[in-house]
Amino acid sequence: MPMNTSPVAVIGSTGFVGSSVVRILESEGIAIIPISTRECNLLDKEAVQGLEQLLPQGASVVFCSAITRVVRDSYETMLQNIQMVQTFATVARRRRVSNVIYMSTTDVYGYMPPVPITEATVASPENYYGLSKLAGELLLQIDGGLGCPVSILRLSGIYGTGDGERSIVGRLTERMCRDGVVTIFGDGRVRRDYVEVGGVTDLVATLLRKPYHGTMNVATGTSISIGELVQLIAQHAGLSPGIKYAPAEPLRAGDQVFDITRLRQYAHNLRMKPIHEGVVGYLEATLKALR
Numbered sequence: 001m002p003m004n005t006s007p008v009a010v011i012g013s014t015g016f017v018g019s020s021v022v023r024i025l026e027s028e029g030i031a032i033i034p035i036s037t038r039e040c041n042l043l044d045k046e047a048v049q050g051l052e053q054l055l056p057q058g059a060s061v062v063f064c065s066a067i068t069r070v071v072r073d074s075y076e077t078m079l080q081n082i083q084m085v086q087t088f089a090t091v092a093r094r095r096r097v098s099n100v101i102y103m104s105t106t107d108v109y110g111y112m113p114p115v116p117i118t119e120a121t122v123a124s125p126e127n128y129y130g131l132s133k134l135a136g137e138l139l140l141q142i143d144g145g146l147g148c149p150v151s152i153l154r155l156s157g158i159y160g161t162g163d164g165e166r167s168i169v170g171r172l173t174e175r176m177c178r179d180g181v182v183t184i185f186g187d188g189r190v191r192r193d194y195v196e197v198g199g200v201t202d203l204v205a206t207l208l209r210k211p212y213h214g215t216m217n218v219a220t221g222t223s224i225s226i227g228e229l230v231q232l233i234a235q236h237a238g239l240s241p242g243i244k245y246a247p248a249e250p251l252r253a254g255d256q257v258f259d260i261t262r263l264r265q266y267a268h269n270l271r272m273k274p275i276h277e278g279v280v281g282y283l284e285a286t287l288k289a290l291r
Contacts, residue, residue, distance in 0.1 A: 006058055006098055008208060009033040011042075011088060012065030016163045017103055017155075017200060021062050024201040030208075033059065042084040051091045060099040060208055063088060069107070069129035070166045081132035085139045092146045099149050099211045100140065101204055106156045106217065108134045112254035119154075119215045119262055137215070149211035153203070156219040156258065159278065160197030161285040168226075169194055169279065173233050173286050176241045186248030188227030191255040193219040196278035199270065206267050219258035220272040229275070236280050237287075 008025055012018040013034035025032055033054065040050040042065060055061070065084050067077040085102075092100065107130030108123040125131040137152050159167035165174040175182050195218060203218060224232070234241050263270070 006060050007031040007033050007056055008060045008062060009035055009055055010062045010064065011035045012063065012103075014038075015064055015066075016160070016166070017158065017197060018062070018064035019162070020160065020197045020201050021064065021204050024198075024205060025208075028205065042087045043080055047087045048090055051087060052094060055091055055095045055097070057095050058098045059095065060101075061088075061092065061097050062101045062103075062204055064103045066103070066129075066133070068166070069127055073128045075128060078128035078132040078135075081129070082135045082139070085136035089139050089146065097146060097148055099151075099208065100146055101151045101153065101207050102136065102140060104133045104137055104152050104154045104215075105130060106154045106219070106256060106258075108137070108154060109256075113256070115255055115257040116259040117217065117256060118259045119217055149213040151207050151212045152215040153200070154215065154217045155195060155200060156217065156256065157192050157194040158197055158200065159194055159282065161282060163197070167194075168192065169229070169233075169275075169282060172230060173237075173279070173282050176230075176233055176239060177237060177283070177286050177290055180239065181242040181244060182230055183244045183246050184226055184230065185246050186226075188230070188245070189225050190253055191223040191225050191257060192229075193221070193223045193256055193258055194229070194275050194278065195220060196273040196281070199272040203263075203267055203270055206270060212266055216262055216266065217258050217260060218263065219260050220274065221258060221260040221264075222274070223255065223257045224275060229279075232276060233279055233283065236276070237283055 010018050010022050013022050014036040066081050108125050110124040110126045113121055123134050125134050140150050159169035163170045165171050
């Protein structure tokens, strides 16, 4: 199926996920409208007018803009994330956008959701970032929605070259290669599902060809423990790192294991890179940077 010929606006185009989306779509010859704080700060008083000037009538939009909890997780950043979505939703209705892809997070499920997690699992965020993303999802659906398909992608454990070592995979890899020591909080048995960013960008390209309306968990369907992840990185790096154990955080997180039936049904040809392949690519980039 050919790609939608309408221009694609990527809001949050200079962030990790947004810049990755821009690269893959430009490589496919898609007309991109990159929108970052340089072009329009969605927190400004004039943001609605500024975004309205940038967003063409009938455009498709990939919304990646957010202050993540790795940067800061606070009441103030929660309100800012909500304000950005509200500004976009106001303009989207006026400009009659044709397709919206909204980057959310599996943080909306809270720290200890029942597993396996599906899209029907009750959302119960326990940090400000997850709460802001859930509010953003709802803002795009109230008052009859935006009048177009809205794909809500709940991303799990995103990592990849260029993430600034802000992902779990990135932090462990960088510290192991640089210092030879990593710290594990708790017993290292908590399981997570790690998604290499290329799988997300490929899914975005599919959603632009074949719009989807609804919520979708974006995961590989295979979860591993922190301890196993450390061993995997060490094996491929040829290192024997020192491991320090520290007390788990007060709100100890449980396992995150996903049923990705909906993702497979929608994008059955989509290949999510297995964690061992993703680690190899990340290691190569990290070791090159440290030389």
